[in-house]
Amino acid sequence: xxxxxxxxxxxxxxxxVAGSCPECGCSRALTSWFYSKQxxxxxxxxxxxxxxxxxxxxxxxxxxxxxxxxxxLSISSTAYSxxxxxxxxxxALWYIGxxxxxxxxxxxxxxATRQPPLQTDETPAMRGCRHWSRWVVVVCGIAILTLPVxxxxxxIAAYEFDVGYGSVPLLSPELSLIAEVLRNVLPWVSSAGxxxxxxxxxxxxxxxxxxxxxxxxRLLLIAELVYYITSLAATLWMYSLMQGNNGAITxxxxxxxxxMQTIGLMFQIVHVGLLLWTGVVFWSLARWLxxxxxxxxxxxx
Numbered sequence: 001x002x003x004x005x006x007x008x009x010x011x012x013x014x015x016x017v018a019g020s021c022p023e024c025g026c027s028r029a030l031t032s033w034f035y036s037k038q039x040x041x042x043x044x045x046x047x048x049x050x051x052x053x054x055x056x057x058x059x060x061x062x063x064x065x066x067x068x069x070x071x072x073l074s075i076s077s078t079a080y081s082x083x084x085x086x087x088x089x090x091x092a093l094w095y096i097g098x099x100x101x102x103x104x105x106x107x108x109x110x111x112a113t114r115q116p117p118l119q120t121d122e123t124p125a126m127r128g129c130r131h132w133s134r135w136v137v138v139v140c141g142i143a144i145l146t147l148p149v150x151x152x153x154x155x156i157a158a159y160e161f162d163v164g165y166g167s168v169p170l171l172s173p174e175l176s177l178i179a180e181v182l183r184n185v186l187p188w189v190s191s192a193g194x195x196x197x198x199x200x201x202x203x204x205x206x207x208x209x210x211x212x213x214x215x216x217x218r219l220l221l222i223a224e225l226v227y228y229i230t231s232l233a234a235t236l237w238m239y240s241l242m243q244g245n246n247g248a249i250t251x252x253x254x255x256x257x258x259x260m261q262t263i264g265l266m267f268q269i270v271h272v273g274l275l276l277w278t279g280v281v282f283w284s285l286a287r288w289l290x291x292x293x294x295x296x297x298x299x300x301x
Contacts, residue, residue: 004034004291030208035292038117043289049111050286056101057279063097064272066090068265106141109197110134118207126207129200136193144186147179188232195224198278201285213288216281227274231267238263 008023202217
């Protein structure tokens with residue numbers, strides 16, 4: 001049995017739960033709890049959930065690295081037009097990555113928010129963040145996946161029975177407005193739920209001793225909040241410039257339009273860095289929680 005903080009081999013030392021690791025001073029009680037049967041089962045499920053979240057994050061980073069140069073060239077040079085096959089390939093990868101993220105992230109959050117078998121009672125803040133993050137992310141994920149299907153079914157019903165043939169909108173104005181609001185609001189609500197998930201992981205790290213991971217998760221939480229607040233402010237500012245029929249820009253000059261595109265590109269670059277940082281922090285947490293799981297799996301099999 002290795003110390004959960006420094007990895008010092010405690011095998012052969014006197015079994016004293018009240019003692020501590022001779023290398024780093026970590027409590028032997030924490031190490032015993034970490035390798036207990038109940039905690040090991042919880043750690044295995046949590047690690048699987050974290051890796052399910054990491055996979056679409058890593059794919060999104062790769063896709064964004066391929067996509068951002070095309071965006072930059074399109075903004076910097078109006079005469080540049082990427083080859084059609086390149087645009088199709090990037091957009092196909094983008095849709096694949098988005099689909100995987102919308103499927104795997106809610107499943108990963110659901111698995112990673114099982115009640116942890118802590119040595120002490122779960123604090124109200126940890127319990128609240130765990131419950132709210134689980135159900136907000138899962139419900140929003142299901143809603144985002146099913147919304148296009150529901151709109152398509154309503155479209156088919158309206159086309160077959162009410163509207164008939166002709167170039168008219170299939171959805172009623174009320175349903176179109178509801179669908180548009182949900183399409184724009186649900187990702188923000190899901191992001192808020194994911195931020196609560198990071199808070200839960202931070203409180204979990206604080207309760208289970210890995211202070212380095214606690215500090216990393218706290219910095220990641222601050223960066224997430226700053227990004228979402230500034231991104232929301234920029235989105236509202238850009239929306240205020242969009243006036244006229246069908247979203248046409250009437251009050252924004254060409255220079256303002258270019259500035260909006262540049263700001264959008266900057267936020268995309270920051271978003272890629274945030275995705276990469278989140279993936280690295282989650283991977284570090286998964287590695288820490290995954291200590292000894294392979295050996296325990298071999299022993300139980």
